[in-house]
Amino acid sequence: MEREEVFNFAAGPSVLPRPALERAAAEMLNYNGSGMSVMEMSHRSAFFQEIFDSTKAKLRAALSVPDTHEILFLQGGASLQFSMVPMNLMEGGTADYAVTGNFSNIAMKEAKKYGTVHVAASSQDDNYSYIPQQQALELSADAKYFYYCANNTIYGTAWNYVPQTRAPLVCDMSSEILSHPVDVSLYGLILAGAQKNMAPAGVTVVIMDKSLAGREAPYTPLMMSYKTMIEKDSMYNTPPCWCIYMLGLTLDWLQTQGGVAGMEAIKHEKAALIYDIIDNSRLYKPCAQRQFRSDMNVTFRTADPDMDAQFAKQAQAKGLMNLKGHRSVGGLRASLYNAQPMEGVQALAKFMKEFEVAHHV
Amino acid sequence: MEREEVFNFAAGPSVLPRPALERAAAEMLNYNGSGMSVMEMSHRSAFFQEIFDSTKAKLRAALSVPDTHEILFLQGGASLQFSMVPMNLMEGGTADYAVTGNFSNIAMKEAKKYGTVHVAASSQDDNYSYIPQQQALELSADAKYFYYCANNTIYGTAWNYVPQTRAPLVCDMSSEILSHPVDVSLYGLILAGAQKNMAPAGVTVVIMDKSLAGREAPYTPLMMSYKTMIEKDSMYNTPPCWCIYMLGLTLDWLQTQGGVAGMEAIKHEKAALIYDIIDNSRLYKPCAQRQFRSDMNVTFRTADPDMDAQFAKQAQAKGLMNLKGHRSVGGLRASLYNAQPMEGVQALAKFMKEFEVAHHV
Numbered sequence: 001m002e003r004e005e006v007f008n009f010a011a012g013p014s015v016l017p018r019p020a021l022e023r024a025a026a027e028m029l030n031y032n033g034s035g036m037s038v039m040e041m042s043h044r045s046a047f048f049q050e051i052f053d054s055t056k057a058k059l060r061a062a063l064s065v066p067d068t069h070e071i072l073f074l075q076g077g078a079s080l081q082f083s084m085v086p087m088n089l090m091e092g093g094t095a096d097y098a099v100t101g102n103f104s105n106i107a108m109k110e111a112k113k114y115g116t117v118h119v120a121a122s123s124q125d126d127n128y129s130y131i132p133q134q135q136a137l138e139l140s141a142d143a144k145y146f147y148y149c150a151n152n153t154i155y156g157t158a159w160n161y162v163p164q165t166r167a168p169l170v171c172d173m174s175s176e177i178l179s180h181p182v183d184v185s186l187y188g189l190i191l192a193g194a195q196k197n198m199a200p201a202g203v204t205v206v207i208m209d210k211s212l213a214g215r216e217a218p219y220t221p222l223m224m225s226y227k228t229m230i231e232k233d234s235m236y237n238t239p240p241c242w243c244i245y246m247l248g249l250t251l252d253w254l255q256t257q258g259g260v261a262g263m264e265a266i267k268h269e270k271a272a273l274i275y276d277i278i279d280n281s282r283l284y285k286p287c288a289q290r291q292f293r294s295d296m297n298v299t300f301r302t303a304d305p306d307m308d309a310q311f312a313k314q315a316q317a318k319g320l321m322n323l324k325g326h327r328s329v330g331g332l333r334a335s336l337y338n339a340q341p342m343e344g345v346q347a348l349a350k351f352m353k354e355f356e357v358a359h360h361v
Numbered sequence: 362m363e364r365e366e367v368f369n370f371a372a373g374p375s376v377l378p379r380p381a382l383e384r385a386a387a388e389m390l391n392y393n394g395s396g397m398s399v400m401e402m403s404h405r406s407a408f409f410q411e412i413f414d415s416t417k418a419k420l421r422a423a424l425s426v427p428d429t430h431e432i433l434f435l436q437g438g439a440s441l442q443f444s445m446v447p448m449n450l451m452e453g454g455t456a457d458y459a460v461t462g463n464f465s466n467i468a469m470k471e472a473k474k475y476g477t478v479h480v481a482a483s484s485q486d487d488n489y490s491y492i493p494q495q496q497a498l499e500l501s502a503d504a505k506y507f508y509y510c511a512n513n514t515i516y517g518t519a520w521n522y523v524p525q526t527r528a529p530l531v532c533d534m535s536s537e538i539l540s541h542p543v544d545v546s547l548y549g550l551i552l553a554g555a556q557k558n559m560a561p562a563g564v565t566v567v568i569m570d571k572s573l574a575g576r577e578a579p580y581t582p583l584m585m586s587y588k589t590m591i592e593k594d595s596m597y598n599t600p601p602c603w604c605i606y607m608l609g610l611t612l613d614w615l616q617t618q619g620g621v622a623g624m625e626a627i628k629h630e631k632a633a634l635i636y637d638i639i640d641n642s643r644l645y646k647p648c649a650q651r652q653f654r655s656d657m658n659v660t661f662r663t664a665d666p667d668m669d670a671q672f673a674k675q676a677q678a679k680g681l682m683n684l685k686g687h688r689s690v691g692g693l694r695a696s697l698y699n700a701q702p703m704e705g706v707q708a709l710a711k712f713m714k715e716f717e718v719a720h721h722v
Binding site for chain 2: 005006008010011012013014015016018021022024025028029034035036037039040041042043044045075076077078079080082083084087106110113114193195200201202203217218219221222223224236237238239240241242243246319321322327
């Protein structure tokens with residue numbers, strides 16, 4: 001069946017690079033002469049071990065991950081990391097959390113089960129429309145780590161700086177990983193669910209300073225010990241093999257696009273196409289404050305929830321899918337992840353202009 | 362690329378039904394006219410919700426799951442269940458464990474973190490070659506549950522009865538689920554990693570009596586509360602969408618094969634082809650005692666580890682893959698899961714006879 005021309009603006013799971021999907025389809029029944037699908041392979045087989053090792057090596061290269069840091073492929077999404085981080089790193093002490101959106105808020109609440117949580121910053125006072133700046137961070141003297149979410153998918157904001165803290169940085173990069181270069185050495189632990197910018201849902205990437213492993217609480221499930229997972233190279237048990245394979249295919253595509261530097265060069269351009277329309281519109285209003293706007297998730301709204309709904313519906317009829325804002329905030333949201341082609345963004349820009357004209361504003 | 366003629370005897374991940382793989386390849390770029398791959402779909406989209414609901418309904422029908430029981434699609438494999446079960450059901454009290462192999466042994470040890478473990482039975486004294494019978498079970502008066510593993514993948518044994526206990530039964534059915542009818546009402550909780558008889562690695566099926574939910578310990582991670590997962594219909598966060606989709610395709614295939622009754626009818630026949638050769642051989646020796654033999658995992662060995670290695674190597678050259686026994690026990694193992702075609706078993710039987718003749722025993 002031929003692919004219909006649709007552009008998918010979903011916040012995650014979300015659009016994947018077409019070459020990756022085409023290769024997955026072509027290799028489905030016979031991976032590399034094995035006579036098997038990747039889905040049928042023992043995770044201990046030479047075929048899969050090569051997929052695993054090369055995917056890890058590609059990710060290490062793409063993000064210039066230093067030797068001090070291990071790359072783990074886990075399960076359970078960022079949400080399981082909300083528990084795994086404090087279970088392993090809090091040691092019953094205090095941790096600093098910056099609450100700048102829904103997911104950092106959930107992570108903060110979850111950490112209370114495992115120690116003392118100090119909210120070092122929050123932008124809840126203005127509906128998470130901004131990111132607190134360095135001088136506003138109230139850091140604990142004895143924090144085991146400082147936790148933040150780099151890009152807030154629901155509110156469409158992104159941290160425009162890397163916090164400076166004495167405690168190790170723990171950062172949820174789920175919705176921006178691989179969209180720009182990162183100095184991994186600044187972080188104690190980076191976590192990212194794959195289903196936004198990397199792979200299908202089902203694998204979670206953790207990149208951690210190995211010196212932080214081995215501090216888990218005694219009741220930590222065996223699968224949730226970073227130390228165990230480092231020692232077993234993510235294969236204490238069967239890993240999510242297919243998702244790891246798909247991540248490898250996405251990383252192959254990323255390489256052809258100039259890697260994370262190539263993504264950074266184009267992401268501003270893609271987002272600016274939409275933000276410029278919003279800024280010059282009498283119909284659309286931005287949700288996030290200008291200097292904290294996310295290039296990954298562009299959030300906006302009209303003056304009227306009914307018109308928002310109409311916008312999403314008419315866009316869908318033109319093949320522009322999943323533009324409805326998150327159910328908790330309403331409005332509209334266009335997710336412009338790495339695999340979102342420029343043509344998709346241009347089509348959305350065109351539609352936004354037409355919709356504004358049609359509504360005589 | 363054409364699929365080469367190989368038969369995959371891996372213990373998991375393992376062979377999947379070819380029609381399921383073919384359909385996955387055909388639908389890869391455009392699922393049901395959506396213009397998207399299933400891997401790209403929002404888990405909140407109508408397209409994916411339909412996949413989710415229909416897969417759950419097919420599984421409920423295939424195993425005749427009563428309304429008292431909920432079906433959950435989780436992550437982390439059976440290994441995460443080894444922790445999730447005691448965290449949710451032990452209430453700091455006592456649980457009975459039957460230790461009949463590697464995975465029940467790990468589960469038993471893991472439960473010690475969360476309460477008092479009572480080993481109600483063990484077959485370690487004879488290298489897990491048998492299953493303790495009902496009268497040998499030493500049941501605690503106050504056990505919160507009785508835990509066992511129905512089929513022991515590494516040792517090639519299977520429980521030939523359902524234990525009778527006052528406490529709810531918790532059963533790991535990872536390597537035998539969907540291979541025969543089960544009276545689900547007898548169980549408090551059934552868990553099964555998908556990668557043996559259901560789907561690719563990355564989804565874990567839990568079927569549980571809803572009345573057992575809501576007893577989790579306070580430090581239980583939010584993702585590991587059965588109660589939360591029941592309330593959120595397995596979608597507290599993004600589920601492993603692709604694996605759930607593949608499970609649906611496998612269940613479609615299962616239906617064409619007469620469902621679990623059809624599988625039960627053929628599984629004895631498939632296993633008997635191999636066991637008969639072993640029983641009539643001077644070269645091959647069975648690992649499991651006759652009345653406890655698994656139809657899913659046939660374990661055997663020659664008198665000599667070098668000859669075992671030679672067997673596996675020569676078999677592989679003929680396209681009979683992954684016959685090496687688990688690294689912890691050595692020997693040989695042929696996994697004959699649902700999707701293993703009769704032709705594969707016949708090809709293995711033929712090779713076994715030829716190998717025996719060639720070695721002049």
